[in-house]
Amino acid sequence: MRWNKRISATIAGMLLLALLPLRSAEEKRVAVYAPRASFSLPVQERGNAEYVGLFEAVEPLGQASIRVDAKSWKLRFNGVNCEFKAGQTRGRVGKHTIELAQPFLLEGEHGYIPLHALPLVLSRLLDSRVDFHTASRRIFVGDVATRFSLELKKGEGLVLNFSDPVNPMISTEPGKLRMTFTHEPIVSAVGTYEFQEDKLIAGARFNEVNGAAELTVQSNVPVMATFADGGKTIRIVAAPSRAAPAPAPAPPAASGAATPAAPPPEASPGGTPPAPAGAAAGAPSGTVHPAYLIVVDAGHGGEERGAALSDKLAEKDVTLALARKLRGELQARGINALLLRDSDATLSLEQRAEAVNASRAAVYVALHAANLGTGVRVYTAMLPASYTGPQLFIPWETAQAGHIEASRLVANAVADEIGKREMPGWVVAAPVRPLNNVVTAAIAVEVSLPGPQVDTLVSANYQQQVAAAIASGIADARAKLDPNAPKAAAPANPGGAR
Amino acid sequence: MIPRHVQITAVVLIVAMFSTGFYILRLKARVEQNGAAADTRPIAPPVAGPRSKVELYIAYDHEGVIRARQVEVALPQEPNLRAREVLRTLMGEYLQKPSPHPMAPGADVKEVYLLNGGIAVVDTTAAFADDHRSGVFVEELTVASVVATLSANVPGVARVKILVNGKERETLAGHADLMSFYDVNAVDQLVKAMQ
Numbered sequence: 001m002r003w004n005k006r007i008s009a010t011i012a013g014m015l016l017l018a019l020l021p022l023r024s025a026e027e028k029r030v031a032v033y034a035p036r037a038s039f040s041l042p043v044q045e046r047g048n049a050e051y052v053g054l055f056e057a058v059e060p061l062g063q064a065s066i067r068v069d070a071k072s073w074k075l076r077f078n079g080v081n082c083e084f085k086a087g088q089t090r091g092r093v094g095k096h097t098i099e100l101a102q103p104f105l106l107e108g109e110h111g112y113i114p115l116h117a118l119p120l121v122l123s124r125l126l127d128s129r130v131d132f133h134t135a136s137r138r139i140f141v142g143d144v145a146t147r148f149s150l151e152l153k154k155g156e157g158l159v160l161n162f163s164d165p166v167n168p169m170i171s172t173e174p175g176k177l178r179m180t181f182t183h184e185p186i187v188s189a190v191g192t193y194e195f196q197e198d199k200l201i202a203g204a205r206f207n208e209v210n211g212a213a214e215l216t217v218q219s220n221v222p223v224m225a226t227f228a229d230g231g232k233t234i235r236i237v238a239a240p241s242r243a244a245p246a247p248a249p250a251p252p253a254a255s256g257a258a259t260p261a262a263p264p265p266e267a268s269p270g271g272t273p274p275a276p277a278g279a280a281a282g283a284p285s286g287t288v289h290p291a292y293l294i295v296v297d298a299g300h301g302g303e304e305r306g307a308a309l310s311d312k313l314a315e316k317d318v319t320l321a322l323a324r325k326l327r328g329e330l331q332a333r334g335i336n337a338l339l340l341r342d343s344d345a346t347l348s349l350e351q352r353a354e355a356v357n358a359s360r361a362a363v364y365v366a367l368h369a370a371n372l373g374t375g376v377r378v379y380t381a382m383l384p385a386s387y388t389g390p391q392l393f394i395p396w397e398t399a400q401a402g403h404i405e406a407s408r409l410v411a412n413a414v415a416d417e418i419g420k421r422e423m424p425g426w427v428v429a430a431p432v433r434p435l436n437n438v439v440t441a442a443i444a445v446e447v448s449l450p451g452p453q454v455d456t457l458v459s460a461n462y463q464q465q466v467a468a469a470i471a472s473g474i475a476d477a478r479a480k481l482d483p484n485a486p487k488a489a490a491p492a493n494p495g496g497a498r
Numbered sequence: 499m500i501p502r503h504v505q506i507t508a509v510v511l512i513v514a515m516f517s518t519g520f521y522i523l524r525l526k527a528r529v530e531q532n533g534a535a536a537d538t539r540p541i542a543p544p545v546a547g548p549r550s551k552v553e554l555y556i557a558y559d560h561e562g563v564i565r566a567r568q569v570e571v572a573l574p575q576e577p578n579l580r581a582r583e584v585l586r587t588l589m590g591e592y593l594q595k596p597s598p599h600p601m602a603p604g605a606d607v608k609e610v611y612l613l614n615g616g617i618a619v620v621d622t623t624a625a626f627a628d629d630h631r632s633g634v635f636v637e638e639l640t641v642a643s644v645v646a647t648l649s650a651n652v653p654g655v656a657r658v659k660i661l662v663n664g665k666e667r668e669t670l671a672g673h674a675d676l677m678s679f680y681d682v683n684a685v686d687q688l689v690k691a692m693q
Contacts, residue, residue, distance in 0.1 A: 431641060
C-alpha cells in the first residue's frame with residue numbers, strides 16, 4: 001500500500017512537472033517597442049534560462065543579415081557587425097564586448113541570446129536608451145512610451161485619452177471590460193483607479209503581463225468601448241439596451257435567445273439611454289429609436305488592407321467611406337447606428353463579432369468592396385436555419401443559425417431597395433466571416449464596380465446611392481422583424497435616394 | 499504488497515513515458531520553427547492509373563457562375579490519392595492561361611484525407627491562400643468549386659474542412675471562412691444557385 005501511494009505521488013508529480021513547462025512554452029512572449037516598429041516575439045526556454053532569437057528581435061528595426069560559419073554566428077545590422085559563438089558567453093557587438101549570463105545558442109541558422117541580454121544588445125546596436133520591464137518582458141527603445149489620462153464623467157462613462165493612437169483587443173465578461181495592448185507601448189504610473197458611487201464605472205486597473213499591457217475597467221452595468229479621434233480616445237459607455245424579443249416561437253423576431261431581454265425603450269430610465277458614439281457624432285433629424293440599433297462594420301482596416309482594388313485603392317478605405325455614409329443615411333431615417341471602426345484601426349474578426357454581440361444590435365451590416373463583377377451582392381451566413389429556444393450556451397461557429405431567417409429577411413429587403421435604384425443586386429449565402437458568429441440578424445454587403453473604371457467605386461454619388469438603398473432596406477425590415485416597432489422616419493435627406 | 503520487480507518496471511515505464519513525451523514536444527517545437535520556410539513549390543505530378551471520368555465544378559469569374567464539366571483523367575485506386583488528384587485536376591484548370599478563375603502559381607492541393615463520418619480534410623499549399631485574390635465573391639467561388647468538385651467525385655463526403663499548409667487559417671484571403679467545416683448540401687445548393 002505504501003508503494004502504491006509512492007507510485008501515485010510520483011505520477012502526479014511528474015505530470016505536474018511535464019505540464020508546467022508546456023504551459024509556459026506556449027505563453028511566454030517578449031515585446032519590443034521602438035520608434036520604427038513594435039512587435040512581440042516568443043521566448044524560448046532552454047534549461048532554466050529564457051532565450052530569444054536575436055535576428056528575429058532586430059530584423060524589424062533595421063537592415064539585418066546573418067552569416068553562419070561553423071560555430072560562429074555573425075549579424076550585420078545597419079552597418080554594425082556582431083559576432084557570437086555557439087556555447088560561449090562572450091560576444092561582440094560593434095566595438096563592444098558583451099558578457100552573457102548564459103551561453104549563446106545556435107540552432108540551425110537561428111542564434112539565441114539570453115533574454116536579459118537583449119536590452120543591452122539593442123542599446124549597443126541602436127545607440128539608444130533601452131528600458132526593460134523585467135517582470136512583464138517589455139522592452140522600450142528610446143522615448144516611445146504611450147501615456148494616457150483617465151477621466152470619469154459621472155453617469156456618462158469613462159474617457160481614456162492616449163498620447164498616440166491605440167488599437168487594443170477588447171474582451172468583456174460580466175462586470176469587466178478588458179483592453180489588451182499588445183503592440184502599443186502603454187505605460188502608467190498608477191496601477192489602480194477607484195471610483196466611488198458612480199452608477200456606471202466602479203474602477204480600473206492597469207497592469208503589465210507577458211509582453212503586453214492590460215487595462216481592465218470594472219463596471220456596474222454592461223459596458224462597451226467606442227473609439228474616436230483616430231484611435232486616441234476610447235470611451236467606455238453603457239451598452240445600449242435592445243427591444244425585448246418577441247414571444248417564442250417566432251424565430252425571426254426572437255433574436256435574443258442568448259442575450260438577456262432588455263426593457264423596451266419606453267421603460268428606460270430617463271427616456272433615452274446613452275447613445276453610442278456613432279449616433280452622437282451626427283445630428284439625426286428623425287426620431288431616434290435606440291432599441292433598433294444597427295452596427296455597421298467597415299470591413300478590414302489598419303494593417304489588414306483587404307482587397308487591392310487598384311495600385312492605390314484599398315478595400316479598407318472604400319468600406320470606411322461607405323460605412324460613414326450608411327450611418328448618415330440610417331440616422332436620417334431615425335435609426336440608431338454605430339460604426340465598429342471610425343478610423344483606420346485594426347480589428348480582428350473575433351473582436352468584431354464580440355462587439356456586435358455585446359452591443360445587442362438588431363442588425364449587423366458588414367461592408368466589403370471588390371473589383372470583380374458589377375452591382376451589389378448581399379450575403380447571409382451559409383448555415384441551415386435552426387431555432388431551439390433560449391439557450392445558456394451557443395456554439396460560436398454556428399451562433400448565427402438561430403437568426404438566419406431574420407438575416408435573410410433583412411438581406412431581401414436591402415436587395416429590393418437596390419433593385420429599385422436600378423442597380424444589379426443579389427442575395428446569396430456565403431461563408432463570409434464573421435457572420436456565423438453573430439447572434440442577431442447579420443448581413444454582409446459587397447459593393448462592386450458600377451462601371452468599367454475602378455475609380456467609380458469611390459464616387460460619392462455611387463456610394464450615397466448604395467448607402468441609401470441599404471438604409472432603406474434596413475428601415476423596411478424593421479416592421480417585419482418587430483411588428484410592434486414604430487414606423488421609420490422618412491429620410492431627412494431625400495437626395496440620397498433616387 | 500507489490501513485488502519489487504513490478505515496482506521497478508512501473509517506475510521505468512513511467513520515466514520512459516515522460517521522456518518520450520518530452521522528446522515529442524521538442525520535435526514539435528522544431529517542426530513549428532521550420533514551418534515558416536515550408537516549400538511552396540507545386541507538388542509532383544500524379545501517379546499513373548486507369549483513366550476515369552470526373553466532374554469538375556469550374557468557377558467562371560466574368561459571368562459569376564460555377565458550371566459542371568466532365569473530363570477524363572488518370573486516377574489512382576487509393577481513395578485519398580484519388581480525391582487529391584481530382585482536386586489537382588481542378589487546380590490545373592485554374593492555373594492554365596487564360597484561366598476562368600485565375601489562381602497564383604504554386605496553388606495546389608497537397609493532400610486529401612477522407613475520415614470517418616463523411617469528413618474530408620483538404621490540405622492546400624501556402625500559395626493557394628497567401629496569393630489568392632481577396633473578395634467575398636471571388637473567395638466564395640474558389641471554396642464552392644473545391645467542395646462541390648470533391649463531393650461530386652467522392653461518394654459519402656458530407657463535410658469538408660480546408661487547411662493551408664497543414665494548419666487552420668481564419669479566412670482564405672480575408673473573407674471566406676476556413677475555420678468551419680463546409681456542409682456539402684449547403685454548398686451544393688449554393689452551386690445550383692450559381693449555375
